[in-house]
Amino acid sequence: MGESGVQPHGAVRGGRRESGVAVQEAGHGGADLCGDRPECACGAREGHRRAVARFLLKRDEFAAGQGVPAAVAHSPSASRQWVSEELAQSAGLVAECGRAEGTAWLARLWRRTAGAVWAVVVLLLLVQALTAIGGGWTAARGAGLVAALVVAGVLTAASWFHRARGGVLAPVIGEDNRLSTSRTVAAAWVVFIGYAVLVLAGQLAVASAHEERDALVAGLELGRGAGLVTVLAVVCGIAVLVRRVVVLRVLGQRLQKLRAERPRAADLLTDDAGRGAFTDIQYVVVSAVALVFVAVRLAVRPQQLPDLPWGLAVVVLVSAATYLAGKYADGGRPVILSVVRAREAGDLDAPIRTGDDLEIRGAGFVPPGAQRAELLARMVVRIGSVHVQVPLVPVAGGFSNPTDTLLTVPVPADVEPGQVVVQVVTAAGVESNRCVVEVTD
Numbered sequence: 001m002g003e004s005g006v007q008p009h010g011a012v013r014g015g016r017r018e019s020g021v022a023v024q025e026a027g028h029g030g031a032d033l034c035g036d037r038p039e040c041a042c043g044a045r046e047g048h049r050r051a052v053a054r055f056l057l058k059r060d061e062f063a064a065g066q067g068v069p070a071a072v073a074h075s076p077s078a079s080r081q082w083v084s085e086e087l088a089q090s091a092g093l094v095a096e097c098g099r100a101e102g103t104a105w106l107a108r109l110w111r112r113t114a115g116a117v118w119a120v121v122v123l124l125l126l127v128q129a130l131t132a133i134g135g136g137w138t139a140a141r142g143a144g145l146v147a148a149l150v151v152a153g154v155l156t157a158a159s160w161f162h163r164a165r166g167g168v169l170a171p172v173i174g175e176d177n178r179l180s181t182s183r184t185v186a187a188a189w190v191v192f193i194g195y196a197v198l199v200l201a202g203q204l205a206v207a208s209a210h211e212e213r214d215a216l217v218a219g220l221e222l223g224r225g226a227g228l229v230t231v232l233a234v235v236c237g238i239a240v241l242v243r244r245v246v247v248l249r250v251l252g253q254r255l256q257k258l259r260a261e262r263p264r265a266a267d268l269l270t271d272d273a274g275r276g277a278f279t280d281i282q283y284v285v286v287s288a289v290a291l292v293f294v295a296v297r298l299a300v301r302p303q304q305l306p307d308l309p310w311g312l313a314v315v316v317l318v319s320a321a322t323y324l325a326g327k328y329a330d331g332g333r334p335v336i337l338s339v340v341r342a343r344e345a346g347d348l349d350a351p352i353r354t355g356d357d358l359e360i361r362g363a364g365f366v367p368p369g370a371q372r373a374e375l376l377a378r379m380v381v382r383i384g385s386v387h388v389q390v391p392l393v394p395v396a397g398g399f400s401n402p403t404d405t406l407l408t409v410p411v412p413a414d415v416e417p418g419q420v421v422v423q424v425v426t427a428a429g430v431e432s433n434r435c436v437v438e439v440t441d
Contacts, residue, residue, distance in 0.1 A: 048101040051094045055373070059087060063394040077355075077410060084377075084391035091374035102177070102262035110167025114159045117168065121148045140302035143202025151195050166263065174243075177260045179267035181280045182323065185287045186239040189232050192291060196298050196305055203303065215303060227308035228294060231316050235287070238320050242327050255331030256367030256428035258375060271330070273368035279326030286319035334364035334432035339422050342408055351440045354413045358383075358437075359406060360424060366404040367428045375427040376402055381409045384420035388412060417441050 061067045062083045069082070128141045159167035166173055172187050174180040207213045222229065249255035258272065268284055271277045290313075294306040341350070342357035352358065360381065370376065379390040379402050388409045393401035401408045407424065417439050424432040 045101050045104065048094070048097040051097045055087075055090055055094055058090065059373075059394045060396055062087070063396050077357075080391055080393060081410075083394065084389070087373060087392045087394065088377035088389075091372070091377050095372075095374040098261045105262050106166045107164055109169065110159045110163035113166070113168040114156045117152045117155050117159075121145075121152045124148050139203050139207070140199070143199050143205075144302065146202050147195050147198035150198055151191065155191075169263065173263050176257050176272070177263060178272070179263045179265065180239070180242075181268050181283060182235075182239040182242040184268055185283060186235045188287065188291060189235050192295065193228065193232055196294075199298065199302055200305065218304070224307050225305040227310050227313035228306060231290065231308060231313050234317055234320050238324055242324065245324075245327050249331060253333055253430045256334075256364070256370075256426060256430050258367060258369045258428050260369060271368055273371070275368075277326070279323045283319050283323040286316055290316050332364055333430055334362065334367075334424050334426050336360055336362040336422065336424060336432050336435045338362075339435050339437050352411060352437060353440055354411050354415055354417075356411050357408050358411055358422070359408055360422065360435075361406055362424070362432065363405055364432075365402055365407055365424055365426060367426055367430070370427040373399070378427040379407070380425040381407060382421070382423040382425060383409070383411060384415050386412050386414045411439060415439055 058067070068079050125145060128145060132138075132141060155168050158170075162168075162170035169179070172180050172183040174183070204213060204217070218224075246255065246257070250257050260267075260272075266274065269276060269281050271280075290308065293312060294308055297306040297308075338361045340359050340361070341352045342359045343349070350356075358381075365379070366376070373392065376399060377389070377392060381388045381390055390402045390407055390409055392399055393408070419436050420439055422435045422437055426432075
């Protein structure tokens with residue numbers, strides 16, 4: 001996921017802050033880009049794109065030491081704090097642009113999903129027309145086409161009613177605004193089995209012979225579709241169980257979850273940070289292969305529910321169990337391993353005093369999906385009773401602070417001397433363990 005931002009609010013020219021300029025130039029809320037109207041997708045998308053470009057340029061300028069006013073340039077700590085506040089304010093503005101763009105993207109997605117559904121129907125019609133050459137049009141082909149029209153009509157209607165949430169994709173978009181792998185796999189099996197039953201129902205409706213009707217009814221017997229029904233029950237159960245597991249782990253602060261700007265197809269194969277996830281990939285691939293197999297079985301024998309061999313069914317069940325185990329293994333709380341006084345070259349060794357910088361070493365400080373600047377700016381370190389915002393330190397192409405394993409924060413003057421407790425609060429709102437340090441006068 002790309003890093004988002006906007007030109008810092010309150011840019012300085014000659015030591016004087018300019019208010020409101022960044023918002024207009026970024027296109028957020030500007031009449032020329034119509035970013036304040038979610039229905040104008042083009043304006044929201046263009047405004048966000050320009051905002052990101054300006055933010056990245058300004059961040060790199062700060063990283064090169066440019067743009068810092070003379071009033072704070074003499075003090076490294078003051079200039080760092082000023083730059084961090086400028087970037088944090090700007091990141092908040094670009095986050096608003098990103099939310100507007102995401103809303104507009106979802107609003108226009110329902111037409112694309114509905115178009116994709118009807119494109120599949122047209123493709124099915126072409127395949128049936130080509131395969132009918134020589135053999136003629138059969139009742140099974142007609143039933144298959146009618147079933148596809150019924151399924152497409154239902155999905156289109158559902159897409160219209162959920163047009164503000166992505167149309168057909170609305171049921172498979174999770175609470176974190178990402179495509180859910182477990183829900184998508186379960187939805188694919190449900191739609192296919194529903195289509196297969198409609199194909200048999202269509203043939204049963206036009207069957208005239210008593211023996212033919214009995215054969216179609218026998219095609220729905222559990223003995224023929226036991227493997228298919230078992231897989232359907234398991235994947236649907238996995239979809240429900242995974243949601244419950246994630247909710248409980250988030251509430252128990254054992255999993256850090258952050259909301260994405262908008263759902264992407266890559267969410268099915270990656271984790272929240274956009275890295276390829278083995279458990280998700282194998283679940284999608286195995287399920288897709290099994291679905292292709294049963295689709296071929298339905299095409300060859302449309303008079304009965306596709307029979308999924310138990311060998312392939314067990315493969316799908318093992319894949320589902322692996323996916324579920326991965327959900328239990330994911331995540332973890334942030335952990336502080338040590339807190340030391342930050343020492344620059346030439347400094348003397350000394351105890352921790354107010355005004356010094358602390359290096360907090362550990363793991364899990366930046367949860368997956370929190371690499372964007374507006375989320376990094378939400379990180380806080382609690383030093384005693386004082387909450388210290390973690391400063392953003394820009395470098396070319398990103399930030400050197402904060403990182404997933406190291407945070408650098410100043411000790412404010414309000415911290416009382418003595419033993420104080422240090423604790424990190426991540427962008428997801430999860431608190432780390434407590435670490436006690438000694439602050440001297």
